[in-house]
Amino acid sequence: MKQTDKVLVANRGEIAMRIVQACAKLGLDFVCVYTDVDHASGHVRLARKMGGDAAAVRISSYRDANELFSVADAAGATAIHPGYGFFAEDFRFARRATERRRKLTFIGPSWSVIRELGDKINTKRLARGLGVPTVPGSDRPIYDEMEAEEIAENLFAFQSEQGVEKPLVLVKASAGGGGMGIEEVHDPDAFRQVFRRIRNYAKRQFGDDGVLVEQRIMNFNHLEVQVVADRHGHVRHFGTRNCSVQSTGHQKRIEVAPGFAPGELKYSFDAARVLEEIKNHSLAIAQAACYDNVGTWEWIVTPKGDPFLMEVNTRIQVENGVSAIIARIGRREGEEVDLIAEQIRLGLGAHLDTEKDAKTGFDQEDIRLEGVGIEYRLIAEDPARGFSPWTGRIERFDFVEEPWLKVHSQVPRDEPYDIPTEYDPNLALAIVWGRTLAEAKERGLGFLDKLVLEGKDSSGGGLKSNVAFLREKTANLLEF
Amino acid sequence: MDIEKRIHGLKTRLDYVRDISGHKDNENVRLLAAKLAEFEERAKALPVHEVAKQFTALEDFFTFVEKKLDRELTPMDKVRIVRHPQRICLRDILENVYDNYTELGGQDEYSIDPSMLIARAYITRRVGGKVYNQPVMVIGQEKGHGQEFRNGGSVKPWGNAKAQHYMKVAQTENIPIHTYIFTPGSYPIEEPPGAAQQIARNLYEMAGLSVPIVACISEGGSGGAEAIGLADARLMLSHGYYSVISPEGAAAIEGRLRQGQRAPAELIEACAKALKITADDNRAMGYVDRVVPEPPLGARPEHYDFFKLLRQEMIRATDSVVLSVRGWNFFRMMALRSGRGDEEKRTEDIYVRWSLSAQARERLIWRRYMKFRRMSRHAYLDPRHYLDKVSGWGREAWWSVSSFFKYDFFKKHQKKFAHAVEEIGAEVQVLKDKVGAPLGKVRGLLGNGRSLDLEKAGKSLTELSCWEGGACGFLNGSGYLSPQARDDRTVTCPRADEHGCLDLWAPELFGDSAGVCAFCGHHFPMESQWYLHNVFDRESVFEFNKRIESGNPLSHEGLAKALEKAKRETGQKCSCLTFEAKVKDVRVVVAMLTANFRGGSVGAAEGEKFIRAADRARKKHYPFLAYVHGTAGIRIQEGVNGVIQMPRCTLAVRRYMEEGGLYVVLYDHNSYAGPVASFLGCSPYQFAVRSANIGFAGPGVIKETTGIDIPPDYHDAHQALSRGHIVAIWDRREIRENLYQALLTMGGRNLYYR
Amino acid sequence: MIDVKALLEEMKASPYTMVEVATPHTGVLSLSLAPGAQVRGPLGSWKEKKGTTLATIERERNVKPIHAPTNGVVESVASDLDTAFVQAATPFCTIRHYLTKAEVLAAILKKALFLFPAPERAKYYFVPEVDKKVRASGSRAVKVRDGMELFIVSRMKRESPLAYSGPAGIIYAVYFGLADNVDAGDPLIGVCPADQLAVIQDVVNRVQAEWEEPEGNG
Structure with a gap:
């Protein structure tokens, strides 16, 4: 990392603000981008405040890579931070950044790593090769009907043997994604029909009629392992998170770190061991895949306590703060952990190896995880109506500052704010910390109680938010 | 009164001469005009018999000049001749060459395509006191002396489809086809199935048509001409042209003209010459078999002698095609060969039946294939040594022999053997099942068979399987990098306005995207x-x-x-x-x-x-x-x-x-x-x-x-x-x-x- | 009842609009025209011939022309932006445009028709059946009535239906484009009740007869 590095912040809202703050902390120059509808967003104000008028450049779209590179060149940026969403997991974007004539450092894993782990089949095969448990079923696209039927048959038998009451098999297009071309089968006799339907759909829709046949796992918990790696082959983890509280559209709403609380709650399986296992497995894969930046390993844990690796998110996650708030790095007394700052530092080439870099490097043993963190995603949406987004003007947004509380938001507290309709209606991330789960939950409820959030839409209707939903879900956090 | 009519006749001839000389300043034309005007002036004062005498002299002079001009005709002049409204058209030919005809598929403007004319006609021959009516199918473009609805002989796809249809009819009836090519080119509209597609269908049909086809070319404009031009004998009128493109079209390409710009006349003349489009050129290159001489400055409807000659030529061509594939042909073939155009009587005097036997039909198609196969050999370069060529032929002969054995001979026997093996296999399976069934039951009772499977099945569901094919097939690792992918720049999709495509990064677009726009699927070259x-x-x-x-x-x-x-x-x-x-x-x-x-x-x-x-x-x-x-x-x-x-x-x-x-x-x-x-x-x-x-x-x-x-x-x-x-x-x-x-x-x- | 005559007079008094042209995205701008230059909009049966090039903008070594959206005369040019790196949506040129018959008509019709407004800022589409009809035979083939499900509202990746409310009639004008964001309150369609058709036709005729376009405005 050179002090002359300049980071283009290729994102908006809360994450853009966090990146700007991290840059400032690291003494790096930065430039932000924004679109016309975002002109009042917190990240534009912050960029102007900390970097002057030239630090925020208006572009036509966050999704147009050309705009980002154009601004990067014009502003003399040397690195590009994609945040989450947009280009964060786009290996082509990362490749273009590093292979164009004027090269930019992509603050994220190398493009080849993104490509490798971005492919679910590839990841599954990598995991199986290392003996890491994955969802039972095929690990490659199946084209042959006989073969598919055999797998399905075995899956039904396998689940019965495992004592699953209602065995289910999932048939999905291997080239699909986002819930497209996916169907459940509960009757072995119906399998062939479903298989053919999905295969034809896949052929039509994706031009490839490969199909995956897997076990459908019900009532699982969604856990994550936060991995941090440098560009020189060293990997660390920052513990686990539990992201099981989700909206109907499988969107995360509350994240808790660590993933289980075996000290306070009772589980039907050895929860501490499961957490240990998934951390070790995740590191093994990271090491094998030459992972070289921050990333999240997503796991599902069955009610019986079997963990299966789902996928790897090769980016910083929204919920990075909840892992950071329970972590301390032994060599940096008194300093808060900021995973985004770590990401930038490592992305620009810093070492984790303490022998190479005693100041910023750290070993796994240096990372101490204490207490429990809860992150709430405050969103203008109506949980009663299928979480449909609400747009309008936020008139009041305020909360009581506490030492155990962090709020990240692009919504200003001192003036009204119009929610742009073009993007996700996320308003704020609120992260609370407690020594125990009980304390964290109590503080969380306290925060939600005192939160002021008011607004009006164009027809005069009041603001809809998910605060009540978050309150309700707080009661049973981490219970499984 | 009579004189007036004759003067009018001369005036028409003068106008015609003027028309076909085009823009060129021609002193002959001026001379003729002057002479005619002078005569008219003088005639008023002259006695009647003197007028008649002098007029005959004038007519002779006209004929003399026309002959002289005919020798000097440039290729472009000939183009103007065939395009002239006075040029003979297919209707004239039907009237004057054939003894009787019935128009098929429409009359005048009441036709699916008035520019394509089809008629069933016959030629009557009297040989040895006997009368033979020989039917033919006449197909050709009709320009109709400038009738607007004829579209200048530019045929639409459905007009060509009509032609294709009646070719098949002729095949069914086993009668020859006479085609007359009077077209500047096909009408280039893509109404279903498309101009190109229809012409292709015609060509394909003609390539296998088992009746004699004789074509006569007056104006042979490219694809339109080919649509009815694949023939066993190809005649060409001496003042016609047969070309890949109109001289104007060639000039537009040569001169790199934009749409709407006109090419200079000199360039058009030069192109007409360079393209070698005349009858003599085409005869010399071997693309037409005979040239039918026309009267000076080209045949017009009043040239009855010309129609007689054309009739002889068409009959002769049909006869020789038929005889060439018939067994019994020796004397008649010889007679045909020795026949010259001026000995017209003899052609009609020999009777040749125009229907063909099944074997003759096959030979006809083979001869047609060979006729075209031999064409244009002079027009490319083959620098191979002749020994190479010989060994090449040897190799090809070997492929023919070996593939005969492989696919025709063995195939039949192999199939039989394979079928037998399949049958035996099926029998064995039934036997096995019968014998094995009790054993299976025992195993089922003991219960260990199934659980053993389950363990294996479980493993197959959770452990890494073998997989040969990688996810990325060819596109990434083909080893070929497009030069377009070497430039760090972006390109704009031409459909960006309608589809909102963002700019594409060239190395990616021409690299793993294979030149396909990631947003709208547009394919770049x-x-x-x-x-x-x-x-x-x-x-x-x-x-x-x-x-x-x-x-x-x-x-x-x-x-x-x-x-x-x-x-x-x-x-x-x-x-x-x-x-x-x-x-x-x-x-x-x-x-x-x-x-x-x-x-x-x-x-x-x-x-x-x-x-x-x-x-x-x-x-x-x-x-x-x-x-x-x-x-x-x-x-x-x-x-x-x-x-x-x-x-x-x-x-x-x-x-x-x-x-x-x-x-x-x-x-x-x-x-x-x-x-x-x-x-x-x-x-x-x-x-x-x-x-x-x-x-x-x-x-x-x-x-x-x-x-x-x-x-x-x-x-x-x-x-x-x-x-x-x-x-x-x-x-x-x-x-x-x-x-x-x-x-x-x-x-x-x-x-x-x- | 609207006073077509007065409206026409009003428009005749100021027959121009100013059309501001802005950069489509970031890049280095090169201006090609000076104030006073005559420009023309897209031409051709399918608008396949682009308008006059007002400027070029270069981004990532791709030089892109920016075309005049309409006919007119260049009123002003931001010459200080020439050869400079500009942000997206930066205005750089103003064109003085003489209103065409079609535009005058559209403006007057907006006052004569019943306008159904967008309830919220979103993207709007016709429901598939209506969309098919509009594409095949134009919007005027569609009869609407109160309570009829007419639109799909697309907002934040979610789609919901929207019913028309207002007088029954035919859709005389459509004011939203594909994938355009429409602000709350902006009209989506202009509906002409059946009994008003004659009146509307009269407006059309009046404009056709009375609005004169200068030479070369075509």
Whole structure:
């Protein structure tokens, strides 16, 4: 990392603000981008405040890579931070950044790593090769009907043997994604029909009629392992998170770190061991895949306590703060952990190896995880109506500052704010910390109680938010 | 009174002379005009008998000058002659050449296409006191002395379809076909099935038509002429022209004119000359068999002697075609050969029955194939040593013999054996099941059989399986990098305005995106090499007939240099690459027209290579793929040497298909004109890569010739699909998969058609 | 009842509009025209011929022309932006445009028709059946009535239906484009009740007859 590095912040809202703050902390120059509808967003104000008028450049779209590179060149940026969403997991974007004539450092894993782990089949095969448990079923696209039927048959038998009451098999297009071309089968006799339907759909829709046949796992918990790696082959983890509280559209709403609380709650399986296992497995894969930046390993844990690796998110996650708030790095007394700052530092080439870099490097043993963190995603949406987004003007947004509380938001507290309709209606991330789960939950409820959030839409209707939903879900956090 | 009529006659002749000399300042015309005016002035004062005498002298003078002018006619003058409203037309021929006729498929403007005229006619011969009525099917374009609804003899797709229909009728009735070519070219509209597609269908039909076809060319304009021109005997009127393109069209290309600009007259004259379009030129090059002499300055409806001569020529041509495939022909053939035009009586005096026996029909088609196969051999370069050629023939003969054994002989016996093995296998299985059943029951009772399976099954569900094929097939690792992908820049998709496509980064677009817009799927052009690396199995491409080279048969001024440049830049000898290759282990013979060599235009060398490739595929029993990277049409600078490739290649692919070959055509970029309207368009399995433009004439030409403004997507692959021209549209990234699939589904097990 | 005559007079008094042209995205701008230059909008049966090039903008070594959206005369040019790196949506040129018959008509019709407004800022589409009809035979082939499900509202990746409310009639004008964001309150369609058709036709005729376009405005 050179002090002359300049980071283009290729994102908006809360994450853009966090990146700007991290840059400032690291003494790096930065430039932000924004679109016309975002002109009042917190990240534009912050960029102007900390970097002057030239630090925020208006572009036509966050999704147009050309705009980002154009601004990067014009502003003399040397690195590009994609945040989450947009280009964060786009290996082509990362490749273009590093292979164009004027090269930019992509603050994220190398493009080849993104490509490798971005492919679910590839990841599954990598995991199986290392003996890491994955969802039972095929690990490659199946084209042959006989073969598919055999797998399905075995899956039904396998689940019965495992004592699953209602065995289910999932048939999905291997080239699909986002819930497209996916169907459940509960009757072995119906399998062939479903298989053919999905295969034809896949052929039509994706031009490839490969199909995956897997076990459908019900009532699982969604856990994550936060991995941090440098560009020189060293990997660390920052513990686990539990992201099981989700909206109907499988969107995360509350994240808790660590993933289980075996000290306070009772589980039907050895929860501490499961957490240990998934951390070790995740590191093994990271090491094998030459992972070289921050990333999240997503796991599902069955009610019986079997963990299966789902996928790897090769980016910083929204919920990075909840892992950071329970972590301390032994060599940096008194300093808060900021995973985004770590990401930038490592992305620009810093070492984790303490022998190479005693100041910023750290070993796994240096990372101490204490207490429990809860992150709430405050969103203008109506949980009663299928979480449909609400747009309008936020008139009041305020909360009581506490030492155990962090709020990240692009919504200003001192003036009204119009929610742009073009993007996700996320308003704020609120992260609370407690020594125990009980304390964290109590503080969380306290925060939600005192939160002021008011607004009006164009027809005069009041603001809809998910605060009540978050309150309700707080009661049973981490219970499984 | 009589004199007045005769003066009017002379005035008409004068106007005609003036018309056909065009813009040129002609002192002969002025002289004639002066003489005529002078006479008229003088006649008023002269006594009647003196007027008659002097007038006869004047008429003689007119005739003298006309003859003199006739000797000086330039090619462009001849073009003006055939375009003149006074030029004989098909109706005149029907009236004067045949003894009786009935028009079929419409009358005057009440016709599906008044520019295509079809009649059932007959010729009456009196031989040895007997009267024979010999029926023929007459098919030809009708210009109708300038009748507007005739569209100048420019035939629409459905007009050509009508012709195709009545050709089949003639075949059923076993009567010869006389075609008369009076067309400046086909009407280039793409109404279903499309101008090009319909012409291709006509050519394909004629390539296998088992009745004699005699064609007579007056105005032979490119594709329109070929639509009814694939004949066993081809006559040409001495003042006609037969050309790949109108002189104006050639001049527009030569002069690189934009739409709407006019070419200077001198350039048009020069082009008419350079294209070698006259009857004598075409006779010399071997593209017509005989020239029928016309009266000075061209035949007009009042030239009755000419019709008599034409009648003799048509009869003679039909006779000789028939006799050449008949067993009993010796004396009559000799008589025909010795007959000269002036001994007209003798032709009609010999009777030849025009219907053919089944064997004669077969011979007829073979002779037609050979007739065209022999054409245009002088028009390309084949620098191979003659010993190479001989050994080449030997090799080909060996393929024929070995594939006969492999596919015809063994096949039959092998099938029988295989069937027997299958039957026995099935019997054994039944026996096994019967014996094994009790054992299975015992195992089931003991219960260990199943659980053993379960353990295995569990493992198969949770452990890494074997998988040969990687996720990324060919596209990434083909080892070919497009030069377009080396530039760090972005390009704008041409459809960005409608589809909101963002700019595309060239290294990615021309790298793993294979030139396909990530947003709307628009296909950017890729080099022909890309296909060689991404469609066929790695290192399976084996090129043959590499050394056949495009020549400059008409010694066209600009072509030599342009060819040299193309050869230097591409390293190819002509625009057609022919090679053997494999698609997922399926062997195919491929002829590829590459757009980077002179726009993929087809001349004699390309045609020859194409035919040889089709022959090779036939001899080796391989599927034959015509991969059209792009073609602008026939190479106009080769004149008729180029056009003749349309019937030549069509005959070759017809022969290949009839012997059981699978002929697949795939269009990629712009594919227009002659090749599409013949040997490409006649495949039953034509596919197009998305964003291919397919059609007869480009938008500029359509605007120029028809005045119609066509929408920008007029030639787009989807339109071609709706017209029924092509059968499917493929994404470029999936060519390989789709091609394999096509070969499997259409080719059957041995991938050869039958 | 609207006073067409007065409206026409009003428009005749100021027959121009100013059309501001802005950069489509970031890049280095090169201006090609000076104030006073005559420009024309897209031409051709399918608008396939682009308008006059006002400027070029270069981004990532791709030089892109920016075309005049309409006919008129260049009123002003931001010459200080020439050869400079500009942000997206930066205005750089103003064109003085003489209103065409079609535009005058559209403006007057907006006052004569019943306008159905967008309830919220979102993207709007016709429901599939209506969309098919509009594409095939134009919007005027569609009859609407109160309570009829007419639109799909697309907002934040979610789609919901929207019913029309207002007088029954035919859709005379459509004011939203494909994938355009429409602000709350902006009209979506202009509906002409059946009994008003004659009146509307009269407006059309009046404008056709009375609005004169200068030469070369075509």
